């Protein structure tokens with residue numbers, strides 16, 4: 001019996017090791033078709049501390065792994081939860097401290113969600129505007145936040161691994177700023193000048 005368990009564990013370790021994710025991380029990622037992931041929320045102390053972590057960069061072995069595809073599939077299911085819909089999501093919100101965000105591209109036809117690995121803000125416009133924001137990890141609250149009207153987003157292309165630079169404006173730029181903040185443990189409530197209950 002012990003031997004069987006041991007064999008099972010080594011198989012599990014090998015499968016996860018290839019993708020660069022640990023066994024624990026693979027357990028969080030789960031399987032294709034598992035659907036909506038549990039969200040980390042500020043109303044839970046342990047979750048709240050997790051949300052404050054600095055995310056780690058995704059490496060080539062992560063991006064090329066089957067687990068990465070499952071993670072994107074399940075993050076997409078989570079942000080599209082009809083009972084709790086969002087316009088963006090960051091990996092720390094589903095319990096993985098990696099630099100990965102999904103942003104709904106309101107500036108593109110069909111308004112698709114797109115994933116960005118290791119994203120960062122480069123240039124920021126001097127002009128800023130106030131706008132309303134909520135967050136899947138901050139239940140029942142809503143805040144007014146000042147954001148740059150335009151930003152340059154730098155991220156890693158998922159197949160070529162080359163850096164890509166893109167200029168985004170308007171609401172899409174707001175979502176990028178909100179989601180990229182998550183990767184350094186910053187929540188919109190840290191920047192909001194007013195916070196109200198929904």
Ligand SMILES: [Zn+2]
Nearest residue numbers: 134135136137
């Ligand atoms: Zn958020």
